[in-house]
Amino acid sequence: MDINNDGNIDVLSGSWPGEIFLFEGAKGKKFKAPVMLKNKNNEIINPGGGIEDRSNGGILIRGNADFETTDEGTFVNYHGKRIKNTPEKPISISGTATAVNAVDWDADGDYDLIVGNISGNVYLVPNEGDANKYAFGKEEQLKAGDELLGAKSRAGVCVADIDGDGDLDLLAGGDDGSVSFYENTGSAKKAKLAKAVEIIPPVKSQYGANTPTEPTRGTRSKLCAADWNGDGKLDLLVGDYARLKPDVPEPSDQEKAEHEKIRNELKSVQKRYSELANKMYGSEKEKDPAKIKKMREEMPEVRSKMGELRGKLPKEYETHGWVWLFLQK
Ligand SMILES: [Ca+2]
Ligand SMILES: [Ca+2]
Ligand SMILES: [Ca+2]
Ligand SMILES: [Ca+2]
Numbered sequence: 001m002d003i004n005n006d007g008n009i010d011v012l013s014g015s016w017p018g019e020i021f022l023f024e025g026a027k028g029k030k031f032k033a034p035v036m037l038k039n040k041n042n043e044i045i046n047p048g049g050g051i052e053d054r055s056n057g058g059i060l061i062r063g064n065a066d067f068e069t070t071d072e073g074t075f076v077n078y079h080g081k082r083i084k085n086t087p088e089k090p091i092s093i094s095g096t097a098t099a100v101n102a103v104d105w106d107a108d109g110d111y112d113l114i115v116g117n118i119s120g121n122v123y124l125v126p127n128e129g130d131a132n133k134y135a136f137g138k139e140e141q142l143k144a145g146d147e148l149l150g151a152k153s154r155a156g157v158c159v160a161d162i163d164g165d166g167d168l169d170l171l172a173g174g175d176d177g178s179v180s181f182y183e184n185t186g187s188a189k190k191a192k193l194a195k196a197v198e199i200i201p202p203v204k205s206q207y208g209a210n211t212p213t214e215p216t217r218g219t220r221s222k223l224c225a226a227d228w229n230g231d232g233k234l235d236l237l238v239g240d241y242a243r244l245k246p247d248v249p250e251p252s253d254q255e256k257a258e259h260e261k262i263r264n265e266l267k268s269v270q271k272r273y274s275e276l277a278n279k280m281y282g283s284e285k286e287k288d289p290a291k292i293k294k295m296r297e298e299m300p301e302v303r304s305k306m307g308e309l310r311g312k313l314p315k316e317y318e319t320h321g322w323v324w325l326f327l328q329k
Contacts, residue, residue: 001102003111005131012037017064018046018096018117036064037113040128040135044079047115047123047139048096051078058090059083065093069296071289074281087285099222103159103168107188110134114142116155116172121148142170144182145195152176158223162234162328167191173221177203177240200238200326211245211317217324218242233328240324243317251314259313266309273302 003010008025013034015021021034036044049062065078067085074085076093085091097118105112105124113125113136122142129135142149151157152174162169163183170182170193179200186192203217218240228235251259276295279286286292 001111003102003134012100012102012113014098014100014115015064016095016097018049018062018098019064020045020098020100020113020115037136039125040137045113045115045125045136045139046096047098047125047141048117048119048121057088058092061091061093062096063093067093097154099154099156099173101157101159105159105168105191114157114159114170115139116151116157118154120151120153120155120172120174122151122155122157122170122172142193144193149182149193149196151180151196152178154220156220156222156239158225158236160225160234162225164233169193171199171223171225171236172196173223173238174202175220177201177217177219177221179221179223179236179238200236206243208316211243213245213247215244215320215322216242218320218322228325229327235328236326238324238326240322242320242322244320246315246318248314262309262312266306266313269302269305269309273299273306276302 001010001012002008002025003012003022004024008027010025011023011031013021013023020037022037023031023034026032038044046063052060052062054060061076061078063078065076068075068077076083076085076091083091095118099116101114102111103114104110105114106126110127110129110131111134112127115123115125123139124142125139126137127134128137151172154173154175156173158171159168161167162171162181167184167186167188168191169184172180172182174180178198180196181199182193182196184191185194200221203219205219206212206216220241222239224237225234226237227233228237276299278284280292280295280299286295
């Protein structure tokens, strides 16, 4: 899609924190460094994200935020703000896991954004500018039927005219691997989505000894509609998050004994890690600055040791992102 109509294709991406990243196209099929997309009030767009005061007295930030530990304490940097983490107001950080589509939702000639997030909510971010210069307005949550659209969590949205009647419909992939269809029963200029119809069923995740040995459909469906076989009907490509048992020979008895030893060592290192984390950030907070300084030095060593030991153990599973093709009948 060319979001600013300058003849260069641009790329938009949702993210785990939830901000929408624009990779603006430049000449020669190059892309500029990504920037977080802002609305016309100069606010960074992250539907469902932001700062929330929690009932336990703490603060939850859903978005692109980082902890920074200094001698003055721990801070969180978020959208240019610096917030102190205190025992009275502890800060936690999470994300909204957005998936974004740029489509002309109201058929007025410019790209609007349709954004799904981890809560299963789907938002319209209307473009109140024009095809050459976007200016995004306030997001609004879409409805399906007469109620707010509440897809299954991790709404992997895809907007396209699925039924070929001239208006844009919505598809939402779910955390459970399912795909739901929301037919547009309004018009191209004024969309009205019907209630969800599940068109691809959920999958059952298999763990441990049941981890699949062949590629098997996974969870967190992410969608793309395209006419794959050129019959005039849009087909569906579904990306996933799946597990697969690694194709490696059974370890020998000697290897098994060695693995057991490593697992035990790993357990004790993990225990030390929890102790440190608890004393640095958790309920048993250490007050002595000298001790805190020492722990801050030990933490990365312990973390790196855990990584080293894990690397020596055989993997129980590999994660994959398969892509599945569903042809429209
Ligand atoms: Ca462009
Ligand atoms: Ca539009
Ligand atoms: Ca349609
Ligand atoms: Ca087709």
